Amino acid sequence: MFVVVGVTGGIAAYKTVSLVRDLIRGGHEVHVIPTEGALRFVGLPTWEAISRNPVTTSLHDDVPQVRHVALGQHADLVIIAPATANTLAKMAAGIADDLLGTTLLATVAPVVVAPAMHSEMWRHPATVANIETLRARGVRVIGPEDGALTGGDSGPGRMSEPESIVRFALEVAAPLRQDLAGLRIAVTAGGTREPIDPVRFLGNRSSGRQGLAVALAAADRGADVHLIAAHLDADVRATASADPRIRVTDVGTATELQSATTDAATHADVVVMAAAVADYRVAAVSERKLTKESGDGTRTLELVENPDIVAGLVAERRPGQTIVGFAAETATGDELLARAARKRERKGVDLLAVNEVGWDRGFETTDNTLLLLTRDAHGDAHDDAQPASVTGTKREVADALWDAVLRLR
Numbered sequence: 001m002f003v004v005v006g007v008t009g010g011i012a013a014y015k016t017v018s019l020v021r022d023l024i025r026g027g028h029e030v031h032v033i034p035t036e037g038a039l040r041f042v043g044l045p046t047w048e049a050i051s052r053n054p055v056t057t058s059l060h061d062d063v064p065q066v067r068h069v070a071l072g073q074h075a076d077l078v079i080i081a082p083a084t085a086n087t088l089a090k091m092a093a094g095i096a097d098d099l100l101g102t103t104l105l106a107t108v109a110p111v112v113v114a115p116a117m118h119s120e121m122w123r124h125p126a127t128v129a130n131i132e133t134l135r136a137r138g139v140r141v142i143g144p145e146d147g148a149l150t151g152g153d154s155g156p157g158r159m160s161e162p163e164s165i166v167r168f169a170l171e172v173a174a175p176l177r178q179d180l181a182g183l184r185i186a187v188t189a190g191g192t193r194e195p196i197d198p199v200r201f202l203g204n205r206s207s208g209r210q211g212l213a214v215a216l217a218a219a220d221r222g223a224d225v226h227l228i229a230a231h232l233d234a235d236v237r238a239t240a241s242a243d244p245r246i247r248v249t250d251v252g253t254a255t256e257l258q259s260a261t262t263d264a265a266t267h268a269d270v271v272v273m274a275a276a277v278a279d280y281r282v283a284a285v286s287e288r289k290l291t292k293e294s295g296d297g298t299r300t301l302e303l304v305e306n307p308d309i310v311a312g313l314v315a316e317r318r319p320g321q322t323i324v325g326f327a328a329e330t331a332t333g334d335e336l337l338a339r340a341a342r343k344r345e346r347k348g349v350d351l352l353a354v355n356e357v358g359w360d361r362g363f364e365t366t367d368n369t370l371l372l373l374t375r376d377a378h379g380d381a382h383d384d385a386q387p388a389s390v391t392g393t394k395r396e397v398a399d400a401l402w403d404a405v406l407r408l409r
C-alpha cells in the first residue's frame, strides 16, 4: 500500500518513527510529510532514513513533479500522527499552506488521525467542533488515550500507541467485505448486575469489549446490528453509542436481558450471546440499604437461579436462525476442551466461543484467544475434532467468529 504519514508538531512525533518502521516492515511504501513544527521534534534525516524516501515540507521543491498534489493522488491511505490541535483546525478549514495541507486536499484516500495534545486543548469547543467536522467528512479518529502527558499532567491527550494506529489504519484502508449484508444480528454484551439493595449489586468483570467487537465487525461487514447492552465499561458504551449503524438497548439484570434478547431474537437471523449473565439473583431485593445491624458478623443472601437465556432461545429457534454462545472458563488444556464440548451440547448452540479467563486473563484486555466449537452443516457435533483456536485483538477474533458463522450457514 502507498501510505502517506503526516507528522505534525508534537512531542509524540518521536513515536511516529516506530509507526513508520512498522509500516515499512509490513511491506508498505511510505512517504513522510512533516510540518515545520514536527521537524523541531524529529529531524528530516531521521524521516528519510526510516521511510527510505526523500522528505520535504515545502510546496516549492520538485515543482515539475507537482509534488504538492502527487503524493495525495497516489496515496491509498493517509495517517496523521501525531495530529496537533492546530493541524486538526487547519484540516477542518481546508487550509493548504504547506505540503501536508495540499496533500490532504488532493487525496481521496481514507484519512486516519491520531490526535495528541493536552487535555484542555482536546476538550476545547473549537477542537471538539473540528473533530466533529472531520468525522462527518469521513476522517477516522484513533485516540487520544488517557494517561500521563508531557509536563506531569495526566488525562485524555496521549497519542495512541503506534502499533494500534497501524492496525486501525490498515483496517480502515482494507476494502471491507460485505459478506454479512442482509443479515439481522442481535448481540448481547457486558455483565448483568443483580441488585441486592438500592445501592449494591452482584456483578462481574465483563467490560463488554469482546461483545462490542463482535457487533462492530458485523456492522462493518454489512449486517443490521442490534446490541443488547448489559453493564459496559464507559469507553465501550461511548463507542457503541457513537456508531450510527448500531442500535443499542440497555439492560441491567439477567431478567431484563432475557426479555430484550427474546424480543430481538424474533427478528434476528443470528443471535450472539456474548454477555456475562449472572447465574443467580438475590431472592428478596431489599427496598432499603442493608445495614450491619444484625450483629454476628456474617450475612447470608439467598440466591435463586436465573433462567438460562440461551437455552430459551435455542428452544424457540426460528428456522434458519443461528445461535452462538460464549463460555468463559478458568479450566485449561484437555479439561477446558471437555467442559466446552459438553457445554455446547447441553446449550444446543450452533457455535460456542470459549474464552480462557483468569485473574489476569480475558478481562480488560485488548487481545483474546477464543476456541470455536461448531456443529457441522448436518447438525452433527464436531466437538471431538480439534476446535479452531484464534488469537488476536478482540476485533480479529470477532471476525474469525463471523467467518465461522458464515461457514455454518
Ligand code: C5P
Pocket (backbone or CB within 6 Å): 254, 273, 274, 275, 276, 277, 278, 279, 306, 307, 308, 309, 310, 311, 324, 325, 326, 327, 328
Ligand atoms: O453456562 P455459562 O454461563 O458458562 O454459559 C455461558 C453462555 O450462556 C453465554 O453465551 C451466556 O451469555 C449464556 N447464558 C445465558 N443465560 C444465563 C447464563 C449464561 O444465556 N443465565
